[in-house]
Amino acid sequence: MITTQKINNYIDKIPPAPLALKKTIFLLNKGELIQAAKAAQSDLALKAYLKNLVNKAVYGFKNEVSDISQIFGILGVSGSQQAVYNYMISLLSPSKWQLFKLNASSFENLQANLSKKWQMILAHLEIKDKDIESAITLLPASIIVSEALFCEKIEDVNILRTAKALDYNTILQRLCNKDLFDICEQISIKWEMPSKIAQIVQASSGVKPSENEEIDKLGKWMHLLLFYELSQAQNIEAGLNDFIDFQVEYIGDIYEAFSTLMDIA
Amino acid sequence: MRAIVKNGIGIFIPQGFLDGNKTSSFLSIEDIEATSNLKVDMILVSLKKVVFFNRNGLDAFVKMFLKVRAANHATVGFCDIDKKKYNAILKFYKDDINFSIFKTEEIATLFAANYKNQNRSVLLYSEDKSQRSAMAIELHDNGHNPVIAQSESEFLNKASAQNAYDVIIEDTYLGQMGQKVATRVTGNAIIYTVSSFLDVEIGNTFNIAYHNNSLNVGFRLFIFDAYKVVSMNIHALNFFSKLASSAAEYNATICFVGMNFEKTPPTFKETLEDSGIMFFEQMDDILQDKELLKELGASAGANIKNKRVINKGIVTELPNFIDATVATIEMMTNSKAAKEKAEVHDIIIEQTKDKIASSIGFYGDIDGMVILVFPTNIAKTACELLIGEKTDDMELVLDSLAELVNIVGGKIKTLLLDEDISVDITLPRTYPNIESLLEITQGRKGVQVDLSFDNDKFLFFLTR
Numbered sequence: 111m112i113t114t115q116k117i118n119n120y121i122d123k124i125p126p127a128p129l130a131l132k133k134t135i136f137l138l139n140k141g142e143l144i145q146a147a148k149a150a151q152s153d154l155a156l157k158a159y160l161k162n163l164v165n166k167a168v169y170g171f172k173n174e175v176s177d178i179s180q181i182f183g184i185l186g187v188s189g190s191q192q193a194v195y196n197y198m199i200s201l202l203s204p205s206k207w208q209l210f211k212l213n214a215s216s217f218e219n220l221q222a223n224l225s226k227k228w229q230m231i232l233a234h235l236e237i238k239d240k241d242i243e244s245a246i247t248l249l250p251a252s253i254i255v256s257e258a259l260f261c262e263k264i265e266d267v268n269i270l271r272t273a274k275a276l277d278y279n280t281i282l283q284r285l286c287n288k289d290l291f292d293i294c295e296q297i298s299i300k301w302e303m304p305s306k307i308a309q310i311v312q313a314s315s316g317v318k319p320s321e322n323e324e325i326d327k328l329g330k331w332m333h334l335l336l337f338y339e340l341s342q343a344q345n346i347e348a349g350l351n352d353f354i355d356f357q358v359e360y361i362g363d364i365y366e367a368f369s370t371l372m373d374i375a
Numbered sequence: 376m377r378a379i380v381k382n383g384i385g386i387f388i389p390q391g392f393l394d395g396n397k398t399s400s401f402l403s404i405e406d407i408e409a410t411s412n413l414k415v416d417m418i419l420v421s422l423k424k425v426v427f428f429n430r431n432g433l434d435a436f437v438k439m440f441l442k443v444r445a446a447n448h449a450t451v452g453f454c455d456i457d458k459k460k461y462n463a464i465l466k467f468y469k470d471d472i473n474f475s476i477f478k479t480e481e482i483a484t485l486f487a488a489n490y491k492n493q494n495r496s497v498l499l500y501s502e503d504k505s506q507r508s509a510m511a512i513e514l515h516d517n518g519h520n521p522v523i524a525q526s527e528s529e530f531l532n533k534a535s536a537q538n539a540y541d542v543i544i545e546d547t548y549l550g551q552m553g554q555k556v557a558t559r560v561t562g563n564a565i566i567y568t569v570s571s572f573l574d575v576e577i578g579n580t581f582n583i584a585y586h587n588n589s590l591n592v593g594f595r596l597f598i599f600d601a602y603k604v605v606s607m608n609i610h611a612l613n614f615f616s617k618l619a620s621s622a623a624e625y626n627a628t629i630c631f632v633g634m635n636f637e638k639t640p641p642t643f644k645e646t647l648e649d650s651g652i653m654f655f656e657q658m659d660d661i662l663q664d665k666e667l668l669k670e671l672g673a674s675a676g677a678n679i680k681n682k683r684v685i686n687k688g689i690v691t692e693l694p695n696f697i698d699a700t701v702a703t704i705e706m707m708t709n710s711k712a713a714k715e716k717a718e719v720h721d722i723i724i725e726q727t728k729d730k731i732a733s734s735i736g737f738y739g740d741i742d743g744m745v746i747l748v749f750p751t752n753i754a755k756t757a758c759e760l761l762i763g764e765k766t767d768d769m770e771l772v773l774d775s776l777a778e779l780v781n782i783v784g785g786k787i788k789t790l791l792l793d794e795d796i797s798v799d800i801t802l803p804r805t806y807p808n809i810e811s812l813l814e815i816t817q818g819r820k821g822v823q824v825d826l827s828f829d830n831d832k833f834l835f836f837l838t839r
Contacts, residue, residue: 273779337426355424358425
């Protein structure tokens with residue numbers, strides 16, 4: 111159904127990050143927000159994406175924000191880096207979703223909700239690290255990879271899943287000895303993202319705990335946050351609720367803190 | 376969201392947070408309709424992957440339970456819950472609880488009468504005395520040995536004894552149990568469960584088309600689990616007499632187990648015996664007696680008297696059958712299939728060693744049977760995706776092979792439906808060796824297609 115060759119072909123086809131993006135990230139890393147905004151201006155699609163993103167309800171701005179330097183100024187260095195990475199990941203999304211009932215707008219909403227809530231979590235954990243803040247941006251890549259690999263096999267997968275509760279990650283692991291999160295890591299390497307991002311996302315799979323205590327803790331929060339989002343009505347309807355396996359035991363020790371933070375009654 | 380079906384139990388496994396109005400997103404109208412049409416005797420919603428729920432969150436599933444039970448009398452409920460979740464569900468629904476709650480899926484299966492796991496030693500406790508009795512009766516009826524703890528301290532004391540019980544039941548509540556003519560397979564015997572009053576309704580609730588096609592596929596032993604039957608009237612007597620006559624044409628045996636004749640005229644038993652039906656007191660009297668099983672036909676199929684020939688209708692659809700099979704095996708093994716030849720004749724298997732087989736019947740607009748013969752190593756590879764690891768346990772491989780053939784059957788059904796041909800599929804039958812398969816296929820002509828998967832030979836046979 112899915113072969114290692116197919117996965118390799120998929121990764122090979124991922125284009126390198128556009129120059130304007132690379133430059134924007136580079137300048138953001140140096141803390142030069144104004145220069146970064148200038149670099150971002152040259153990529154019209156990025157400009158439109160950022161404008162659309164920060165004006166979503168979840169960001170809570172009263173007035174429309176349209177100028178890139180203004181957006182970067184509001185978001186700060188780490189928030190801007192997170193937003194640019196979100197845009198990079200969105201470049202991988204298909205023009206038409208088939209496996210999941212998503213579209214460009216609903217995928218952006220998912221990205222925005224994850225990013226905003228991840229910021230809340232990091233504030234609660236008193237972590238100020240722009241790479242850790244950006245780690246959440248790689249997580250939705252697992253959804254895009256599932257879509258890309260399985261969209262031609264929807265019927266097969268559906269029939270298989272009537273006989274056995276197998277999630278896409280497990281199917282891929284059993285067939286190719288490589289899972290969705292390994293592919294996300296490959297993407298992050300190709301796009302020269304900081305290695306910490308991939309480490310946290312690997313841990314957030316829930317099946318590969320990290321030996322690094324801090325990474326593992328962040329992996330747990332990210333795993334639970336993912337399922338909190340995947341339990342939202344629009345994501346359940348999109349068919350995302352069971353695309354990977356929720357590891358309830360893995361998040362046992364942080365659940366209470368999470369539910370308090372998210373105000374879950 | 377759709378249920379995963381195994382051993383006559385359909386199970387939903389939602390994940391994450393069930394609150395507010397979200398759960399209606401889990402179940403569309405089509406999902407509920409499809410669940411109501413499932414041929415299962417239990418529908419469960421597992422809460423093992425749910426970290427938070429409230430009453431609103433469970434309501435969509437509870438509404439589905441009511442619809443399913445009204446449609447097909449299946450037992451319905453939640454499973455995989457801890458004490459906190461158990462108490463929460465009881466609190467939410469209080470006196471209005473009309474579904475069951477099982478602490479684990481394993482406990483639920485004890486009440487679904489899966490004879491594969493029968494004769495388990497079970498310790499049970501519930502604060503509610505009537506619940507304790509109800510559970511004990513159900514378990515006993517299903518062939519288990521329940522021990523009731525009368526108090527919590529007695530329960531804790533007994534439960535602490537290591538390895539004293541196969542299963543320990545607590546945090547479990549029995550709602551209304553199903554009344555369906557349920558079907559399950561153990562070995563190669565088909566067991567139907569009947570209960571309460573057997574009257575003219577049996578003609579409506581018993582799936583005669585399914586039964587006939589099970590005969591055609593090669594099942595030869597049909598057991599009616601009648602422990603819970605209160606009485607039988609003349610209409611039911613006529614129904615079973617006719618069923619026995621038609622079974623005789625296939626050399627098949629029909630048995631009744633646990634039937635009590637206190638409220639049924641004894642002459643009925645004589646009439647049924649005259650028509651060829653056998654009576655046993657206990658299920659074990661049949662299932663644990665290998666010699667008797669063999670004699671009754673559950674180990675192999677006997678020759679069929681009225682052999683049928685393949686017809687144009689089936690041959691026209693051959694590409695669909697091949698496509699479904701090839702696509703499934705390719706999907707499960709990640710290999711490429713090559714078709715070698717296709718011919719019409721009796722089944723010819725050149726090398727019979729290290730091969731296993733499975734068959735599945737289909738009926739409806741067209742009817743027939745697909746037989747798949749696998750080299751054991753391909754079967755093991757194909758089942759690896761379902762099992763999750765390599766195994767040499769042949770029983771597990773045969774079980775998984777049955778699931779795989781079920782997937783093939785499901786795919787055939789879908790492909791045929793695309794051409795407006797509606798069929799249902801029977802339960803799959805497995806054959807641990809070729810000799811047992813040949814007893815079924817002897818004298819049957821069909822289309823044999825030899826395929827190879829990465830040079831491993833694989834045989835597909837389509838017959839009626």
